[in-house]
Amino acid sequence: MDTATAILIFGNVIRALVFDFDGLILDTEEPVYRSWLEVYQAHGEELPFERWVQIVGSTTTGFHPQHHLEERLGRPLPQEVLDRRIGRRTEMILAQELLPGVVSHLDAARELGWQLGVASSSTADWVRGHLARLGILDRFDCLRCRDDVVHVKPEPDLYIAVLECLGVEAQEAIAIEDSPNGVMAAKRAGMLCVAIPNTITARLDLTLADLMLTSLAEVSLTELVRRLERPGTS
Ligand SMILES: [Mg+2]
Numbered sequence: 349m350d351t352a353t354a355i356l357i358f359g360n361v362i363r364a365l366v367f368d369f370d371g372l373i374l375d376t377e378e379p380v381y382r383s384w385l386e387v388y389q390a391h392g393e394e395l396p397f398e399r400w401v402q403i404v405g406s407t408t409t410g411f412h413p414q415h416h417l418e419e420r421l422g423r424p425l426p427q428e429v430l431d432r433r434i435g436r437r438t439e440m441i442l443a444q445e446l447l448p449g450v451v452s453h454l455d456a457a458r459e460l461g462w463q464l465g466v467a468s469s470s471t472a473d474w475v476r477g478h479l480a481r482l483g484i485l486d487r488f489d490c491l492r493c494r495d496d497v498v499h500v501k502p503e504p505d506l507y508i509a510v511l512e513c514l515g516v517e518a519q520e521a522i523a524i525e526d527s528p529n530g531v532m533a534a535k536r537a538g539m540l541c542v543a544i545p546n547t548i549t550a551r552l553d554l555t556l557a558d559l560m561l562t563s564l565a566e567v568s569l570t571e572l573v574r575r576l577e578r579p580g581t582s
Contacts, residue, residue, distance in 0.1 A: 355460060355570075357522075357540060357577050364514050364521040365457045365569075366507065366539070367488075368405070369468040369475045371526035373450050374482065377404060377548040379440030383433050384413045390429075393420050401552055405527030406469050406501050407494065446482055447546075449564025453524075454487050456569035465510040466491040467523070467533070469500035490514050502529040507537035522576070524564070531557045540576055 354361045371377035381400060388395040395413065402410035418424050457464055464487060468475045472493040479485035490513035497505035511518055518538035525531045525541055527549045534541040535556055543557035544564055554560055559576050561567060567575065 405529030501533035504537035
């Protein structure tokens with residue numbers, strides 16, 4: 349990197365930007381939630397939002413929507429219902445575009461000579477498949493997903509694995525997240541973290557993040573850095 353253009357935050361040169369995937373690059377969160385909500389509603393049951401949010405940015409260890417509904421009904425859901433739910437989820441995800449500002453921040457980070465990573469609690473197949481379909485898979489230097497670690501978010505393992513892969517220190521990288529589980533993971537890894545809530549996570553507490561934005565399109569990367577250093581300013 350040309351030291352003349354180096355960007356520092358709190359005295360540390362920033363060398364990498366690490367993105368979450370679900371709900372941050374692509375809004376998969378609303379389709380996944382809505383697809384389950386439809387199944388619950390069709391069976392006259394309520395999908396408890398406060399339980400649902402435990403799994404946003406993580407895995408279904410905390411709450412399993414299928415098992416929960418089966419317990420409520422006292423019987424297993426027919427395979428046909430499960431298949432239809434997946435079909436609806438896919439249909440709704442395929443209708444989504446990349447979230448605003450993602451591409452411009454990838455471009456800006458690359459111009460600064462920063463490396464780019466993805467840290468996701470989802471499977472590598474899921475993340476790689478969508479990134480490839482959206483034409484941005486090759487923009488990233490390193491991806492670390494559920495398959496690569498023992499503990500997903502909110503544990504820091506995924507972020508630590510990406511930092512190792514990129515060869516940068518925690519204080520040299522910025523994480524961008526949409527969920528409390530993701531923000532917690534980034535902070536536990538010792539990184540700066542920007543939170544950008546989506547329709548699901550906007551109802552959750554993201555105050556652990558160093559900076560909160562309504563959209564990645566709200567600021568340039570330079571402005572994002574400026575606000576991270578001086579979060580009270582606008
Ligand atoms: Mg997420």
